[in-house]
Amino acid sequence: MEICGGQTHTIVKFGLEGLLPKELTLVHGPGCPVCVTPLEIIDKAIAIASMPGVILASFGDMLRVPGSSKDLLTVRAEGGNVRMVYSPLDALTIAKQNPDKKVVFFGVGFETTAPANAMAVWQARRLGLRNFFLLCSHVLVPPAMEAILSSPASQVQGFLAAGHVCTVMGYEEYIPLAEKYNVPIVVTGFEPIDILQGVYMTVKQLEEGRADVENQYVRSVRREGNIPARKLMAEVFEVTDRAWRGLGVILSSGYKLSMAYAEFDAEQIFDIESIRTVESPLCIAGQVLQGLKRPHDCPAFGRQCTPEKPLGAPMVSSEGACAAYYRYRHYRTSNRSVSA
Amino acid sequence: MDNKQEVDFSALSCPIPITDYPRVLLAHGGGGKLSQDLIRKMFLPEFSNPLLEPLHDGAVFLVDAGRLAFSTDSYVINPIFFPGGDIGKLAVNGTVNDLAMCGAKPLYLSVGLIIEEGLPMEDLWRVVRSMKEAAKEAGVALVTGDTKVVEKGKGDKIFINTSGVGVVEPDITIGPNRANVGDTIILSGFIAEHGIAIMLVREGLEFESTMESDSAPLNGLVEKMLQASRNIHILRDPTRGGIAGVLNEIAQASNVGITISEDRIPLSEGVRGACEILGLDPLYVANEGKLLAFVPPAEAEAVLQAMRFHPYGRDAVIVGEVVANHPGTVVMKSTIGGSRVVDMLSGEQLPRIC
Incomplete structure (x- = not known):
């Protein structure tokens, strides 16, 4: 695997x-990271982005991930201020330029994206920014x-x-x-x-x-990793239990903002606590993500669930197993019919 | 950022400058005196041609009996000026190319401008000058037009629509459903340059070398290709959606399979690096001065040679062929020897997180 x-x-x-x-x-x-971010967090991002006076900044591929009723691109089409950025530090710049708006960065991903998000929050404090927040759903x-x-x-x-x-x-x-x-x-x-x-x-x-x-990756990886990045993350984040889409809650499997940085936590600042979301009962993303089932074992695969209208996250991202299988499906079928 | 983009306005100065108004006002599209000023002092002298000069409601012209090609496209690009071009050049070349892809010789274009109130008059001059230059290079005339000005915030600087007509010679039949099994697929040069040039400006990223849009009129190249072979089956310019989008459309329209080889597709190191940083696949990134041709194999070499003698086709290469296998699907052989399906994009291409 x-x-x-x-x-x-x-x-x-x-x-x-x-x-x-x-x-x-x-x-x-x-x-x-797109595949394992739980629906509930996406619904929370959508709720925040729909609020007046808010700019929600996100990496590009989170914008198309469907929440329970719509995605962030739809929120933007409806007039929400949703921006695509390449770095959380870009979101920080947006916060500096828009002091009258609350700027929320949608911080998802693994240990790879966490240091830059930690840096953004750390910088926000150093700069005294009171309008920058992180909606944090990091996983480990x-x-x-x-x-x-x-x-x-x-x-x-x-x-x-x-x-x-x-x-x-x-x-x-x-x-x-x-x-x-x-x-x-x-x-x-x-x-x-x-x-x-x-x-x-x-x-x-x-x-x-x-x-x-x-x-194998000796040109980049050292046994102890990147020590300054780890120190910064240890200061800004603390380990917490996290829900993984398809896998459920895993103990001590993610980061949230530490007590010392709680004032930057979008979940504390915005009234989104009541949002509770359940996943589509048709979708077997969980078993697919654990390698227990193949995407085409799913009854919704290619029917109710396609890259244009995905039910579950693995159909959304080009990295997702279901999307990859969907692309190959026609190829395989037609090859079989030609050789038969 | 790029010296070539710094336009010297003194050299551009118009005979009767509209200096009274440094910015475009609503009244410039209102049909009154300011509208007339704009037409008489800017559009007429710049686009000068006998069909436009009567300033009638439309242009009236003669064409030889036969088939006409007719096409339209709107341009809403942001930013309006970018390395390698601007919205004006793009608007002329885009419609010229759409006509050329029908196998037509483009003749006349219309120009519809929707300007946001407050656009600096200098910017409008730059765009209009650029349209004039592009039309001159392509050998077409801008024969009718319209200008509207919308309130600030209701547009984004300037939107341009161009429509065009061209004539198609009787023995030319080009269309997306004409791919035959065995056809050779030729690509006219390096891909993804336009889209990447735009993305880099938007993201404020700077590389060692500036990447320029490839915006260019392709009618001259097509003329040379048609001289080499009257049997070209398909011509397409891979703009939005990139070469992946166009190849998929053709595979579906002609119900054939398409195979291409990754190592044959011309991709500059700069564009490759930028795509990696931005998380984009160059196959899906827009081009504005490239074409794909589907040609019977026996005539491929002649077409290829004709292309290489033309400045906009000098890097032309054979990138693949049409096959009976996997109809409706594009398969690419990767550099390392594996193969994958190159699918149509669902929605817009969004950069990946990691």
Whole structure:
């Protein structure tokens, strides 16, 4: 299983699965930040963006993720002030330029995006900005890996750990996981050749009967990670329980703003506490994200649920397993009909 | 940012400058004296041609009996000035190219301007001058037009609509449903330059080298191609949606499969890097001066050579072919040897988080 959505993207984009021997199956893990962000947080972002006097800034691909009734692009079309940015620091600039507006950055993602969000909040305090807030739904990789490994149905025999997450965090926290569950973990990069080497290193460990943590992505990852980034995150965030779309609540699996920075927490400032959302009962995203089912096992796949009208998050992002399967579906079907 | 974009206004100075009004007012579109001033002092001298000069409600002209191509497009780009061009150049080239993709020789264009009140008069001059230059290069005349001014906040600086007519020679039949199995697919040059140039300006990103829009009129190139082969099946300019969008439309319209090779598609290092940083796939990024041609294999080499002799086709390459397999679907062979489906985009291309 590759953990990170960026790796899934490379695998799909370069057609790597077709190059591997058929005995090897790659399971796409829960590492697409768009896919695992719970519906409830998206509904909260939509509620905030619809309020007068608010500018909601977000990374681009969160804008199209459907909440229970609409998405952020629709909010923008209805007159909400929704901006697409490439960095939370851009949102900070928007806050400086619009002192009469409340500017909320929709901070989602893994340990990779967390340092920049921590930096934005830290800077906001340093600059004395009173109109910048973070709607924070950060998630952490190791607890999700443990949740998958501890599930009795899990068939995952090896992991490609996410290279950029480990660039920030290092890989020490994976060592006890590899030992406890007797599973090889290889920290892997994002170029096609990185992924193939990561797969090779994992298979080699399995063949040799080893279950170690190895580092394929040595040009970026150090054992201890990026220490200044970790220090900043430790100051701004604290570990909390988080709901994962499709996986449910995992203990100690995310970040929220620490007590010292609570004044920047959008969930504390805006009246959105009453928003409680349940996922579509048709969608089996949870089982897909855990690698228990394939997207086309879902009765809604390609019918009620398509990239144009997604029911669940894995159909939204180009990294999502369902969207990738949907694209290949016509190809496979037509190939079969031609050869038959 | 880019010196070539810094226009020297003294060199542009008009014979009777509209200096009384540094900005466009509502009255400039009101049909009164200011409207007339704008037409007589700016549009007429710049777009000067015998069909426009009578200032009648429309242009009246003769065409040879035969088939006409007729096309329209509106331009709402932000920012209106960008490296490699501006909204005026784009508006002329866009419609010229749409006509050329029908296999037509473009002749006459109309121009509809919707201007937001307060637009600096200098900016309007720049846009109008640029339209004049583009029309001159493409060999078309701007023969009729209209100007409206909307209140501040009701538009975004300036919107332009152009429509155009062109003549199609009797033995030319070009259309999106004409792809045949075996057709060779030729791409006229480097992709994604326009879209990336615009994105970089919007995002305020700077690279070592400035990336310029590829906006260019393609009718001259098409003329050379049609001289090399009268059997070109399809011509398309991959604007919004990029080459992926156009290839998918053709695969569906002709109900054929299309295969392309990633390593053949011309992509500059700068554009490749910018796409990675912005999280975009260059196959889906807009071009404004490129075309894709579907040609019977026996005539592909002749068309390719003709293209390479033209300045807007000198980097032309064969990028793929039409196949019987997987009808309606575009498949790309990746540089590393795998293959993937290149799908149509659902909605707009949104940058990925990581």
